[in-house]
Amino acid sequence: MSASWALLITCEHGGNAVPQEYAPLFADWGDILASHCGYDLGALGTAQALARATGAPLVAATTTRLVVDLNRSVGHARLFSAVTKALPGTTRQALLAEHYQPHREAVARLVSQALAAGKTVLHIASHSFTPHFGGVTRHCDVGLLYDPGRAAEKIFCGRWLRELACLDSDLILRRNYPYRGVADGLATALRRRFGEGYLGVELEVNQRFALGGGEALASVSEHLADALRRALGRVAACR
Structure with a gap:
């Protein structure tokens, strides 16, 4: 990656913390909060x-x-959970103002700043x-x-996957799986907002690594990071 590119990493579901004022609503939701429904296990570490x-x-x-x-657009059926969807409209608006908009605005601000500086943005969202x-x-x-309709995203993902396969040939690697890259999400929204100067890639890692312990997650995360650096041209590519 040349100096004309800017890299940005995000993690939308990095934890399962409940704001104190809403804790009573989740008093019986401990098991669900600890599951994949509550957060993306391991995504923050990666x-x-x-x-x-x-x-x-x-x-x-x-x-x-x-x-x-x-990672859902305002108006999406799953923007709010079964718990918060039933809250009054004013409370839901407060949740958006306190938790949703700050994250989205922080990401958009970094993208805007990079584009204004004449750079092309590569955004990797860890899930x-x-x-x-x-x-x-x-x-x-x-x-x-x-x-897949955006050539730059397709080419970069192919490069990153090739480097990852070179570093760890045992990994099962797939494109646009287990979800479609054009489904509703932050990257999809930013593509519409910023156009061709923005590349959005969602990284999806099997939670079996996090469930297998810190060493397993650290290993696959290290391989992902090394492969990313190679795909960006910051170190020699695999042969």
Whole structure:
């Protein structure tokens, strides 16, 4: 990656914290808060590893997605959970103002600043997915979500996956899995807002690594970070 590029790392579902004033609403939700419904297990650790390795800024949130989902657009059916969807409209607006908008605005501000400086932005949003869903085993270790109609995103993701496969050939790597890169999300919204000067990639890591302990997650995160640096051209690529 040349000096004309700017890298940005985010993590929308980095924790399962409940703001104190809303804690009574979640008194019986302990198991759900601790599950993939409450947050993306391991995603924050991976985001931090990517930011450390590249020197990129990191914008991360640790409030549970069950309060408000930072990766959903306003008006989306799953923006609020079953708990918060039933709250009065004024309370939901307060949740947006206190937790949703600050994250989104911080990310958009960094993108705007980089574009104003004449740079092209590569935004990597760190997420994770549960190994089993709906009775189906997801046969994937790392997925990269992008818009296949945008050549720059497609080319970069291909490069990152090739470097990752070179570093760890045992990983099962997939494109636009377990979700579609053009589905509703922060990256999709930023593509519409900023156009071709913005590249958005959602990183999806199987939660089996985090469930396997800190060493397993640290290992795959290190490989992801090393592969990213190689894909960016900051160190020699694999042969």
